[in-house]
Amino acid sequence: MSRGPEERRFTTLSGLPVERVYGPEALAPDAAQRLGEPGAYPFTRGVYPTMYRGRLWTMRQYAGYATAEESNRRYRYLLDEGQTGLSVAFDLPTQIGYDSDHPMARGEVGKVGVAIDTLADMEILFDGIPLDRVSTSMTINATAAILLAMYIAVGKKQGVRPEQLEGTVQNDILKEYIARGTYIFPPEPSMRLVTDIFAYCAKHVPKWNTISISGYHMREAGCTAVQEVAFTLADAIAYVEAAVRAGLDVDTFAPRLSFFFCSQIDFFEEIAKFRAARRLWARIMRERFGAKNERSWMLRFHTQTAGASLTAQQPENNVVRTAVEALAAVLGGTQSLHTNAMDEALALPTEASARLALRTQQIIAYETGVTNTVDPVGGSYFVEHLTDTIEAEAERYIRRIDELGGATRAIAFMQREIEDAAYRLQRAIESGERVVVGVNAFTIEEEPPRGLLRVDPALEAAQVERLRKVRAGRDAAAVERALDRLEEAARGEDNLMEPILEAVEAYASVGEICDRLRRVFGEYEAEVSLP
């Protein structure tokens, strides 16, 4: 039966060419070795032998806004609805080390996450949530050491020992310089803070994931799937090198490294991307760093569906996009997953939209049957070929970054690559070459959406008032002593986690702690350029 000739070039979202059909010739000669067994090197098929037959991924919805009370309420709601792990969103002042009363915090308090100034806020945030029974992921980078110290301190108050705590700090400062923007200090002292957390947790908080090396934000900023793998692993290489330079044995900290990827809308490309990242990281750890522990070779990752794929137009369509992206993450073997809510191109999710997002995961987990067998797409000629291609292309990028002196020296290079890719995609959308349903095709006249979540503007003043009360009620001399000790440690080479813990337990604020560190470390000055 004949059909019309093909009229265009077919590519993935990231621009990789796609053939009409794939057959056995698309497989590499050593395909069986490249595939391996689930739970064994090179982990193409998954990091665990039984994958979701043994345990489902952790359903972990990123949430937090306004005050600690409000966020605490949302966490309890999500746990009641069957969520299995917490994921804390902090507001920008907390992430950038400004107290709620700092002039730079104006208008930002409690907006994109919860405002945490002192341990008093953190106590409220986890009130009634037993820290020995949940795992908590915190999206916190420049101030990760401070918020981790606060979490340890809250645990102690609940009678939970640090060695019982489970969770993750994002602690990935390199991608902040590249794409996310919540940096404070220059790269060198920032890398010291990162590796201080590695060393401290290896000793005291052994079940903690000390970093979540993130491609997500670079992908959201516009990079391709190949670049996401390459830039994330290049950053990871820089962290491993820094830790080894700081005197840590690779197998003491590498098993606690974790990763964070985006799941975009090109279904097969995303599945292949996760598989390629796993295989490439296993090889890097074994061959480049000589790691001996199998757990050091395992790329365990969290996934979030792509915020950038969501549209403000016809927001209900976003439920479908998110479901497809979530399915790709599951078929790609994710360890935990956040599904975006349909209203995220408009505002923070409401309780109802947050529940629907969680239900999307639950339907995939409990109804579709995709969890019954490990790596069900393994052996697909197309997926294996894409996996090989993404791995090879990412490796080429990593070599290029190595030539530039590694990720810490290649920040501007990666930024340029991301910006170029973002601009290419925008042009493809505007020319109609790429269709976005409801945006450049199938549009309708719409009423503006109603019932969006709003953060009460009175909250900023209330948070400032609470901070004032904490300052008035604490032992001022103890705070000064702790901050002096921290500053002295920062000038020397001691691990900074202990003095930071002492300072937060004296109710020193995030801003006060960061100001002492700014005094010693200075601040990062970003280069601004348009390509």
Added chain:
Amino acid sequence: MTRPIRVLIAKAGLDGHDRGAKVIARALRDAGMEVIYTGLRQTPEQIAEAALQEDVDVVGLSSLSGAHDTLFPAVVQALRARGLDDVVVIGGGIIPAEDVPALKAAGIAEIFGPGTPTSEIVEYVRRAAAARAGSPA
């Protein structure tokens, strides 16, 4: 003699999402305009000062963090304090429709939401700059 339209693209507040700001900056530049991008974490005062120094016709503000209600009007105030009453201020980001009337009342000329084609923004800036050039200074 006509000079190219000059535009300042600015990230107001602490928000680090600058994909949109950079894409729009490039689109305006590709349309023949002179574009200055401030980089992240600009206070309203810094933005107004940059607008003065760079002698721009249009200021484009971006915020995805929900701080627009506070920061965008503050930029307009800071521009007026420098006598730049006729600089056209536009904004974009994650800005709920119900916030737009208040922003317009505060002096923001137009708000462009997610999914707006850059060609529409280019056209708007051209018209706004032409109207400004035509008006008595």
